[in-house]
Amino acid sequence: xxxxxxxxxLERQEQVLDAxxxxxxxxxxxxxxxxxxxxxxxxxxxxxYRYYKSKDELIAxxxxxxxxxxxxxxxQASAGATTPAEVIGGALGAASQTFDNTQIxxxxxxxQVWTEALRNPDIARQVQGSYGQIxxxxxxxxxxxxxxxxxxxxxxxxxxxxxxxxxxxxFMLQKLMLAQDIDSATYAAAASQMFAVAAQDV
Amino acid sequence: xxxxxxxxxLERQEQVLDAxxxxxxxxxxxxxxxxxxxxxxxxxxxxxYRYYKSKDELIAxxxxxxxxxxxxxxxQASAGATTPAEVIGGALGAASQTFDNTQIxxxxxxxQVWTEALRNPDIARQVQGSYGQIxxxxxxxxxxxxxxxxxxxxxxxxxxxxxxxxxxxxFMLQKLMLAQDIDSATYAAAASQMFAVAAQDV
Amino acid sequence: xxxxxxxxxLERQEQVLDAxxxxxxxxxxxxxxxxxxxxxxxxxxxxxYRYYKSKDELIAxxxxxxxxxxxxxxxQASAGATTPAEVIGGALGAASQTFDNTQIxxxxxxxQVWTEALRNPDIARQVQGSYGQIxxxxxxxxxxxxxxxxxxxxxxxxxxxxxxxxxxxxFMLQKLMLAQDIDSATYAAAASQMFAVAAQDV
Amino acid sequence: xxxxxxxxxLERQEQVLDAxxxxxxxxxxxxxxxxxxxxxxxxxxxxxYRYYKSKDELIAxxxxxxxxxxxxxxxQASAGATTPAEVIGGALGAASQTFDNTQIxxxxxxxQVWTEALRNPDIARQVQGSYGQIxxxxxxxxxxxxxxxxxxxxxxxxxxxxxxxxxxxxFMLQKLMLAQDIDSATYAAAASQMFAVAAQDV
DNA sequence: CATGAATGAGGGTTCATTCAT
DNA sequence: GATGAATGAACCCTCATTCAT
Numbered sequence: 001x002x003x004x005x006x007x008x009x010l011e012r013q014e015q016v017l018d019a020x021x022x023x024x025x026x027x028x029x030x031x032x033x034x035x036x037x038x039x040x041x042x043x044x045x046x047x048x049y050r051y052y053k054s055k056d057e058l059i060a061x062x063x064x065x066x067x068x069x070x071x072x073x074x075x076q077a078s079a080g081a082t083t084p085a086e087v088i089g090g091a092l093g094a095a096s097q098t099f100d101n102t103q104i105x106x107x108x109x110x111x112q113v114w115t116e117a118l119r120n121p122d123i124a125r126q127v128q129g130s131y132g133q134i135x136x137x138x139x140x141x142x143x144x145x146x147x148x149x150x151x152x153x154x155x156x157x158x159x160x161x162x163x164x165x166x167x168x169x170x171f172m173l174q175k176l177m178l179a180q181d182i183d184s185a186t187y188a189a190a191a192s193q194m195f196a197v198a199a200q201d202v
Numbered sequence: 203x204x205x206x207x208x209x210x211x212l213e214r215q216e217q218v219l220d221a222x223x224x225x226x227x228x229x230x231x232x233x234x235x236x237x238x239x240x241x242x243x244x245x246x247x248x249x250x251y252r253y254y255k256s257k258d259e260l261i262a263x264x265x266x267x268x269x270x271x272x273x274x275x276x277x278q279a280s281a282g283a284t285t286p287a288e289v290i291g292g293a294l295g296a297a298s299q300t301f302d303n304t305q306i307x308x309x310x311x312x313x314q315v316w317t318e319a320l321r322n323p324d325i326a327r328q329v330q331g332s333y334g335q336i337x338x339x340x341x342x343x344x345x346x347x348x349x350x351x352x353x354x355x356x357x358x359x360x361x362x363x364x365x366x367x368x369x370x371x372x373f374m375l376q377k378l379m380l381a382q383d384i385d386s387a388t389y390a391a392a393a394s395q396m397f398a399v400a401a402q403d404v
Numbered sequence: 405x406x407x408x409x410x411x412x413x414l415e416r417q418e419q420v421l422d423a424x425x426x427x428x429x430x431x432x433x434x435x436x437x438x439x440x441x442x443x444x445x446x447x448x449x450x451x452x453y454r455y456y457k458s459k460d461e462l463i464a465x466x467x468x469x470x471x472x473x474x475x476x477x478x479x480q481a482s483a484g485a486t487t488p489a490e491v492i493g494g495a496l497g498a499a500s501q502t503f504d505n506t507q508i509x510x511x512x513x514x515x516q517v518w519t520e521a522l523r524n525p526d527i528a529r530q531v532q533g534s535y536g537q538i539x540x541x542x543x544x545x546x547x548x549x550x551x552x553x554x555x556x557x558x559x560x561x562x563x564x565x566x567x568x569x570x571x572x573x574x575f576m577l578q579k580l581m582l583a584q585d586i587d588s589a590t591y592a593a594a595a596s597q598m599f600a601v602a603a604q605d606v
Numbered sequence: 607x608x609x610x611x612x613x614x615x616l617e618r619q620e621q622v623l624d625a626x627x628x629x630x631x632x633x634x635x636x637x638x639x640x641x642x643x644x645x646x647x648x649x650x651x652x653x654x655y656r657y658y659k660s661k662d663e664l665i666a667x668x669x670x671x672x673x674x675x676x677x678x679x680x681x682q683a684s685a686g687a688t689t690p691a692e693v694i695g696g697a698l699g700a701a702s703q704t705f706d707n708t709q710i711x712x713x714x715x716x717x718q719v720w721t722e723a724l725r726n727p728d729i730a731r732q733v734q735g736s737y738g739q740i741x742x743x744x745x746x747x748x749x750x751x752x753x754x755x756x757x758x759x760x761x762x763x764x765x766x767x768x769x770x771x772x773x774x775x776x777f778m779l780q781k782l783m784l785a786q787d788i789d790s791a792t793y794a795a796a797a798s799q800m801f802a803v804a805a806q807d808v
Numbered sequence: 809c810a811t812g813a814a815t816g817a818g819g820g821t822t823c824a825t826t827c828a829t
Numbered sequence: 830g831a832t833g834a835a836t837g838a839a840c841c842c843t844c845a846t847t848c849a850t
Contacts, residue, residue: 166372190361563796574772594765
């Protein structure tokens with residue numbers, strides 16, 4: 001089956017990656033065997049290994065994609081926001097989308113990424129890069145809001161950025177851990193309001 | 203009718219648990235082998251398995267201890283607080299302690315616990331229980347603060363509790379992932395202030 | 405009714421064989437993968453397999469060529485010899501040539517052939533045939549020399565042939581194993597002299 | 607089955623080594639799988655790997671033993687020899703023993719060792735060491751014989767040593783390759799006589 | 809009770825070969 | 830006739846766990 005288009009090859013690679021994401025989101029990086037991924041992909045062992053040289057490389061690719069999506073959605077969702085409430089609302093909305101995929105619950109990969117980052121320097125670097133960019137983005141927004149009078153100018157913009165990120169991370173984590181106990185709307189409302197008033201005393 | 207005292211047995215059990223925590227915090231649940239734990243404990247394989255029937259049981263025991271400590275410290279640290287700033291400040295202070303142990307960085311176990319909870323129903327239940335109690339506790343505090351006029355009474359106390367927990371979880375997570383980039387004091391200051399003003403307009 | 409000329413096909417076949425020899429002499433039959441041979445040949449997997457049905461067949465072809473060269477050079481080099489010293493000298497000279505190819509060190513294939521002959525009956529037969537012919541040739545020379553008075557007539561000509569072959573095989577082997585320690589000229593001198601005097605007492 | 611004697615452990619290790627030698631002598635290093643060795647050893651995979659960390663380590667151990675035996679037998683067999691014929695006779699006798707083991711034909715490992723030495727620097731070093739010692743030993747004997755008047759003093763002792771080694775190596779190789787065609791006694795007789803006369807003209 | 813040698817299913821990965829294009 | 834993506838059996842090795850001593 002030679003002389004196939006680059007497009008074809010990329011599709012095949014996606015096919016493997018998607019299968020792997022489905023498996024890993026379901027069972028975790030370590031409890032899931034390559035045999036599972038291979039079966040799910042519908043390809044043979046050899047083919048899977050043609051596209052990803054090792055399980056680690058496959059995991060790294062998944063993490064790259066996940067962090068890329070996360071960063072993209074988060075920055076996009078809060079891009080034009082002019083008040084803390086809008087930032088938080090947008091970011092939580094984006095975060096919620098992660099759970100909406102009926103095929104794959106991407107969010108389930110997140111704690112695994114954090115765990116992996118603790119052991120794997122390459123992944124640690126990726127995570128640092130992604131979160132670093134997000135922090136920078138939020139930092140910029142905070143500064144703009146302070147300039148625009150919607151955020152207390154005495155707050156450290158960097159500190160604000162970290163706390164905002166916490167609101168998102170905590171939301172996803174608690175949604176994963178306490179599924180039935182946390183209501184997205186309630187959480188978003190509380191978070192938005194709490195951050196919203198942060199400039200009232202200016 | 204044991205030949206040795208119960209005290210002796212409990213000490214041995216602690217010895218194993220401590221060794222396991224050290225290993226798992228360092229290398230992760232999956233990358234760490236029982237051989238590592240056995241070596242670190244100074245006991246024999248048979249002995250380790252006398253106290254913990256399986257690796258999973260050992261992990262479960264560690265998680266129980268970790269969640270217990272977390273819950274204890276968090277509720278204790280925020281017990282008498284009467285303002286959001288005090289709650290957050292106390293909780294973050296307690297969270298910071300987790301990193302202070304020069305021997306073991308307990309915090310490194312946290313993402314692993316979250317990851318494990320996604321696959322292991324027993325652990326999921328444990329985590330739900332612990333975080334549920336924490337949420338209840340924070341809920342109670344929120345209600346008290348609303349009654350005391352230090353928190354906007356229009357906010358949903360449960361929502362506030364979740365957001366407060368997020369502040370703690372996000373802090374620990376970001377400290378783990380972005381070590382050099384996050385300053386505990388700056389974060390605490392920003393968080394405290396942001397939550398503090400939440401009743402200003404009342 | 406091929407579209408391409410037989411000549412073309414033979415050239416392609418040579419191309420594959422040469423690439424394989426280069427690879428196998430370098431890395432050994434087993435450590436070298438077909439992928440290496442395919443890459444080195446500049447052809448595709450399908451093409452390589454068009455000319456040689458399997459790795460084993462390729463190896464067999466290489467061995468056939470190698471043994472043919474060996475037999476040819478050895479018999480030719482000692483063809484007109486009338487004294488033991490001439491035989492040995494000629495044979496060692498021919499053997500030395502094997503090392504002289506700057507591209508490929510054919511000699512490195514020799515121990516591999518011996519090893520392969522132990523497992524593969526087809527190759528064993530080839531090796532027996534080649535060495536058998538060489539022995540016959542040396543036998544004939546020995547008989548001639550005995551008749552000519554340059555070799556002790558009491559010696560068994562077949563025994564003499566085997567010992568002479570040993571001188572060559574040992575030379576090549578030791579040159580491969582002890583590269584820096586063995587000097588071709590010294591070895592040849594010693595061997596020639598030792599065999600040379602074998603008729604002195606007649 | 608703990609608290610076993612060191613002796614017991616060594617016996618087990620021997621058990622694995624012997625099984626491996628039997629397998630490798632039969633089928634070759636590469637065609638023989640660890641599964642074969644494991645089956646032959648009568649132990650489990652885990653146990654085999656307790657005693658030898660990898661297939662390579664097992665092969666290295668076998669080669670060490672083989673070269674040790676070879677060196678030991680060869681030097682011992684020719685230790686007190688005072689004439690070339692005695693040296694050759696002794697060495698060939700020792701070499702013949704290698705074939706006599708009804709359980710394992712150690713000689714079949716020899717070409718494999720040579721082959722392996724071409725690719726594996728560690729083994730190359732071992733082989734160089736062993737053969738180097740043998741050469742030194744034969745060198746010493748040659749010098750003694752020259753002093754004693756049983757070997758032409760004009761011969762280079764080192765060259766003589768190499769040629770003598772060739773006689774042994776060639777004998778073993780030809781016995782392996784041409785089994786039915788070579789008679790140990792005939793070969794030994796021819797070799798002994800040819801070398802024996804090497805001092806006649808002194 | 810403690811010991812640690814033994815277990816063996818299962819892990820990730822490779823590679824000679826094929827055949828649809 | 831050439832291509833090279835696909836195949837899958839087989840490879841070497843690990844590791845949680847057990848049980849004879």
